[in-house]
Amino acid sequence: MSQHDAAIEPSWTWDESRWRGAVEKVRAGRSLRPARWKNGARVCVALSFDSDHESSTLRDGSVSPGKLSQGEYGARVSVPRILEMLRRHGIRATFFVPAVVALLHPDEQRRVVDEGHELAMHGWIHEMTSELSPAVERDLMHRAHETLAKIGGRPPVGVRVPSWDFSPTTLALIRELQLTYDSSLMADDEPYELVEDGAATGIVELPVEWIKDDAPYFGMNRASTTRPYTPPSGVLEIFKAEFDGAAAEGGLFLLTMHPHIIGHRSRIWLLAELIEHIKRAGNAWFATHEEVARYCREQAAPAR
Numbered sequence: 001m002s003q004h005d006a007a008i009e010p011s012w013t014w015d016e017s018r019w020r021g022a023v024e025k026v027r028a029g030r031s032l033r034p035a036r037w038k039n040g041a042r043v044c045v046a047l048s049f050d051s052d053h054e055s056s057t058l059r060d061g062s063v064s065p066g067k068l069s070q071g072e073y074g075a076r077v078s079v080p081r082i083l084e085m086l087r088r089h090g091i092r093a094t095f096f097v098p099a100v101v102a103l104l105h106p107d108e109q110r111r112v113v114d115e116g117h118e119l120a121m122h123g124w125i126h127e128m129t130s131e132l133s134p135a136v137e138r139d140l141m142h143r144a145h146e147t148l149a150k151i152g153g154r155p156p157v158g159v160r161v162p163s164w165d166f167s168p169t170t171l172a173l174i175r176e177l178q179l180t181y182d183s184s185l186m187a188d189d190e191p192y193e194l195v196e197d198g199a200a201t202g203i204v205e206l207p208v209e210w211i212k213d214d215a216p217y218f219g220m221n222r223a224s225t226t227r228p229y230t231p232p233s234g235v236l237e238i239f240k241a242e243f244d245g246a247a248a249e250g251g252l253f254l255l256t257m258h259p260h261i262i263g264h265r266s267r268i269w270l271l272a273e274l275i276e277h278i279k280r281a282g283n284a285w286f287a288t289h290e291e292v293a294r295y296c297r298e299q300a301a302p303a304r
């Protein structure tokens with residue numbers, strides 16, 4: 001039984017405990033936005049790269065060399081291009097990597113770690129988590145954790161659920177694995193504490209949004225009508241506005257990108273422009289997700 005099956009009975013027939021229980025399963029608790037960022041920085045910038053590579057094709061059970069080659073570009077061209085740019089700017093970032101991708105490209109992950117970046121969890125094969133039974137979700141999550149620990153040299157402390165498809169049992173697994181943070185949910189602009197069934201968990205949420213993600217703007221599906229319609233300059237404008245808003249509020253600017261999407265010549269340009277814009281604005285703390293989560297947790301008042 002998948003976790004979707006619970007929805008087969010029409011929602012308008014549910015009693016209050018059912019719809020209220022669904023909403024309260026995983027909720028945003030207290031804000032963990034610190035009074036000030038590290039070293040007095042005005043704004044925190046957390047760049048993340050989801051190295052999906054071939055897994056977005058394998059996930060669907062496809063073995064098409066044509067489709068797989070689009071993901072291969074991410075490993076072959078984009079990650080080296082991104083790492084070079086980050087090195088030039090002295091910026092550290094977080095790479096969320098499905099375990100199968102880590103097994104396909106272990107040297108890439110070791111280079112990411114050697115260059116000071118964070119390696120974090122992103123599923124086994126980019127599976128759609130909410131389609132899994134709780135037992136399968138648990139097995140894949142544990143295998144992904146072990147795989148990244150082995151390849152990265154230390155256990156990962158954070159997770160981004162593939163496609164942000166967080167299931168009703170995901171948070172329990174995050175707690176079981178004693179992770180520090182999740183970065184898959186969308187209830188705020190700023191870091192917050194996750195609450196499960198009304199109880200604070202101590203797990204830090206570093207929230208995402210499709211607005212701050214390259215994929216929705218540049219996604220393309222040959223077989224459907226999905227086409228990119230926003231030019232890179234338009235995406236840059238949106239990302240800059242998100243950063244400027246975060247800076248004005250003294251908050252967090254967290255951006256999700258995908259090597260096989262952002263690494264192309266016409267798009268890596270927008271990331272370079274964005275970094276220049278952030279640096280010109282001044283006083284930004286560029287940090288890995290792990291550093292942000294730990295800092296927010298340290299700064300927060302002890303939980304009641």
Ligand SMILES: [Zn+2]
Pocket residue numbers: 050052122126162163
């Ligand atoms: Zn992904």
